[in-house]
Amino acid sequence: RIPRAQYVKYADEFNPKKFNPEQWLDLMQESGQQYITITTKHHDGFCMWDTKQTAFNIMNTPYKKDIIGMLADACHKRKVPLCFYYSIADWNHKNYPNLGRHHELEKPEPGDSPDWDKYMTFLKAQVKELCSNYGTIHGFWWDMNVPEYYDPTVNDMIRKLQPDAIINNRGFDEGDYGTPERNEDKDANEARAFKGATEACESLDSLSWGYNKGAEYYTDRHLTGSIDRYFSASANYLLNVGPTAEGLIPETSAAILKRIGKWYASVKTSYEAVQPVTQIITNPEVSVTRRNQTYYIHFNRGLSTNGFSLNPINVMPEKAVLLNDGRSVECSISMVP
Numbered sequence: 001r002i003p004r005a006q007y008v009k010y011a012d013e014f015n016p017k018k019f020n021p022e023q024w025l026d027l028m029q030e031s032g033q034q035y036i037t038i039t040t041k042h043h044d045g046f047c048m049w050d051t052k053q054t055a056f057n058i059m060n061t062p063y064k065k066d067i068i069g070m071l072a073d074a075c076h077k078r079k080v081p082l083c084f085y086y087s088i089a090d091w092n093h094k095n096y097p098n099l100g101r102h103h104e105l106e107k108p109e110p111g112d113s114p115d116w117d118k119y120m121t122f123l124k125a126q127v128k129e130l131c132s133n134y135g136t137i138h139g140f141w142w143d144m145n146v147p148e149y150y151d152p153t154v155n156d157m158i159r160k161l162q163p164d165a166i167i168n169n170r171g172f173d174e175g176d177y178g179t180p181e182r183n184e185d186k187d188a189n190e191a192r193a194f195k196g197a198t199e200a201c202e203s204l205d206s207l208s209w210g211y212n213k214g215a216e217y218y219t220d221r222h223l224t225g226s227i228d229r230y231f232s233a234s235a236n237y238l239l240n241v242g243p244t245a246e247g248l249i250p251e252t253s254a255a256i257l258k259r260i261g262k263w264y265a266s267v268k269t270s271y272e273a274v275q276p277v278t279q280i281i282t283n284p285e286v287s288v289t290r291r292n293q294t295y296y297i298h299f300n301r302g303l304s305t306n307g308f309s310l311n312p313i314n315v316m317p318e319k320a321v322l323l324n325d326g327r328s329v330e331c332s333i334s335m336v337p
Helices: 004-012 021-030 067-078 116-132 153-161 186-191 220-231 251-270
Strands: 036-041 082-087 139-143 199-203 236-240 287-291 294-298
Touching (some): 021 036, 021 067, 036 067, 116 153, 251 294
Parallel strands (some): 199 236
Antiparallel strands (some): 287 294
């Protein structure tokens, strides 16, 4: 709802001069995260790399540095897998057919000439840049194929240029994995396992995926419960943070990530080399994973009582431990119905 002529002027002020990829990766690794996905272009069409396809990019701001290149160099040095997010919807490109559908402008701006074929030529050229100029990447994260256009040649090009990259299901074909978003926990709760590869995505801020001065942050309990719900169903979890205009991770966001990292370090053995076990306990409020003869009971929705019955288990375990802090848990076998 901001006219393009007004919005593009913000590029003249954009100067994330405190951006330091090493600091970002320090925080990422302290939090227990294993890879990073960076937004290369969001719906507004602004490009965070030195693209030759449009002038609406970071090289034409006061910053004048290729942030994607800087982050890629830091990731390669540390052997951190790097993935690229790319929005198909584009509010800036004159050929994108903005028709007022979800995540689009209400109508074309003055001077636009909507032409999907020309826009796809532009998009493919940008994807080729991203897959050719920044070394090995490990994933391509599409978003907002609003026209639901089918064209498997785009992902074919990515796979040819980046054979190590996995591709999500929001692009121009079915991709390699699903991407439930923002508390879409129904599938995880009902099945407690996914049929195909899955990566859930969530933001620290309940209101926004970018930086937001009025952020309403999720509680640690909500986030750890959500992460556990998906991890125990053999899914990955992409947790988003919005940097400030100066390129810094907000202190509150960083503190949340660190606390989640501390929690994760105490319980990650329950996710590593395990399988979801959906049939061993009848109560749908918990998830169960198993490694050999060790079972992990995941109370990702918390507990409403001071004990819990693991029906129909009727064999006493050698020991029971609360992973979060190492305490022994009192347990017994009871035949009371």
